[in-house]
Amino acid sequence: MGSIPPSGGHSYVHGRPPWPPGGRHYTSYLRLEEILKCQSLITDTHDEMLFIMIHQISELWIKLCLFELESAQQNVMHDRLNVALKMMERAAAIQNQLIQSWEVLATITPPEYAQMRQLSTASGGSGLQSVQYRLLEFLLGNKNPSILATHERDPQAQAILETALHRPGIYDEALKLLARRGFAIPEAHLNRDVCQPYRASPAVEDAWKSIYARYDEYWDLYVFAEKLVDLEYRVQLWRCHHLKTVARVIGFKPGSGGTTGVPYLARVMDQVFFSRAAVGSREALRWLARASWIFLKQCRSACRCGRGAVRPRMAGSACAML
Numbered sequence: 001m002g003s004i005p006p007s008g009g010h011s012y013v014h015g016r017p018p019w020p021p022g023g024r025h026y027t028s029y030l031r032l033e034e035i036l037k038c039q040s041l042i043t044d045t046h047d048e049m050l051f052i053m054i055h056q057i058s059e060l061w062i063k064l065c066l067f068e069l070e071s072a073q074q075n076v077m078h079d080r081l082n083v084a085l086k087m088m089e090r091a092a093a094i095q096n097q098l099i100q101s102w103e104v105l106a107t108i109t110p111p112e113y114a115q116m117r118q119l120s121t122a123s124g125g126s127g128l129q130s131v132q133y134r135l136l137e138f139l140l141g142n143k144n145p146s147i148l149a150t151h152e153r154d155p156q157a158q159a160i161l162e163t164a165l166h167r168p169g170i171y172d173e174a175l176k177l178l179a180r181r182g183f184a185i186p187e188a189h190l191n192r193d194v195c196q197p198y199r200a201s202p203a204v205e206d207a208w209k210s211i212y213a214r215y216d217e218y219w220d221l222y223v224f225a226e227k228l229v230d231l232e233y234r235v236q237l238w239r240c241h242h243l244k245t246v247a248r249v250i251g252f253k254p255g256s257g258g259t260t261g262v263p264y265l266a267r268v269m270d271q272v273f274f275s276r277a278a279v280g281s282r283e284a285l286r287w288l289a290r291a292s293w294i295f296l297k298q299c300r301s302a303c304r305c306g307r308g309a310v311r312p313r314m315a316g317s318a319c320a321m322l
């Protein structure tokens with residue numbers, strides 16, 4: 001198996017075919033020669049190709065998602081809410097692609113994965129090192145300065161994340177928009193320290209409640225709130241599928257990034273961004289919160305220490321799950 005070349009024996013990209021002068025060719029415009037050569041296998045296991053590509057494809061989707069959401073945020077800032085809504089809808093569709101990709105990954109069986117992992121231990125890579133994923137979380141409001149420590153060996157990544165940490169998230173712009181539309185958003189929330197996680201405020205919740213109660217009057221804000229909730233909902237679905245796939249493929253072994261693995265991922269699921277504040281009264285969110293609690297319970301009962309210890313480097317040996 002290991003000796004079969006990545007393209008299955010055929011060279012799909014074989015130099016640039018002739019093209020009318022001045023025209024653009026499919027292969028060169030999309031830089032396929034470069035992209036299709038980026039799958040460098042370090043083991044001779046069959047499944048490594050899938051493993052590498054699913055991560056690369058996910059990173060590409062995350063790049064597009066960031067592009068759409070950063071543009072959406074700019075449009076919210078400039079009161080072009082309808083344009084922002086369109087971009088948020090596309091971001092949600094991209095998230096669906098990310099969620100679907102777990103179906104492909106789940107075809108790796110535990111022995112196949114274990115073989116690949118054994119042969120690639122020297123690499124020591126983990127999704128924890130994904131800069132784009134953190135940028136996405138920061139944009140959605142999951143601010144946590146301690147994340148920067150994860151990238152201490154990569155100063156360039158750390159600098160990018162540090163800059164992003166100090167930038168307002170999409171929800172910060174949402175609150176400013178509500179204030180511009182006449183809702184009583186507390187000054188402390190409008191000028192909050194954006195490096196810190198969002199803290200709920202009864203006044204903000206009241207604003208959203210008014211919008212939900214009189215949605216025909218505030219139709220665009222109502223749709224905006226639903227789109228925000230959609231984004232967070234899909235992040236949670238992605239996390240949930242990640243957790244279930246990891247449990248299926250590596251069970252309760254520790255992660256390659258030094259965490260407890262599944263119990264760590266279960267704890268991550270408890271990190272909410274803004275939705276509780278945005279629409280605390282929605283039934284769907286109560287259900288989501290409950291689903292996440294059920295995961296925590298499952299993982300706690302499966303965790304050997306019974307407490308669900310987290311990665312030592314980030315949180316000491318304390319158990320943050322309870």
Ligand code: HEM
Pocket residue numbers: 054055058059105108113126127128129130133242245246249250254255256257258259260261262264265268
């Ligand atoms: C079979 C495949 C996979 C396994 C076994 C796996 C396993 C894990 C584990 C155990 C962690 C916890 C940190 C650690 O100790 O490493 C983690 C974190 C992470 N993984 Fe995966 N993963 C897989 C696929 C993916 C894919 C396809 C992506 C897509 C980008 C991804 C992105 C991430 C991210 C972003 C984190 C950090 C999550 C957080 O801290 O909130 N993983 N993964």
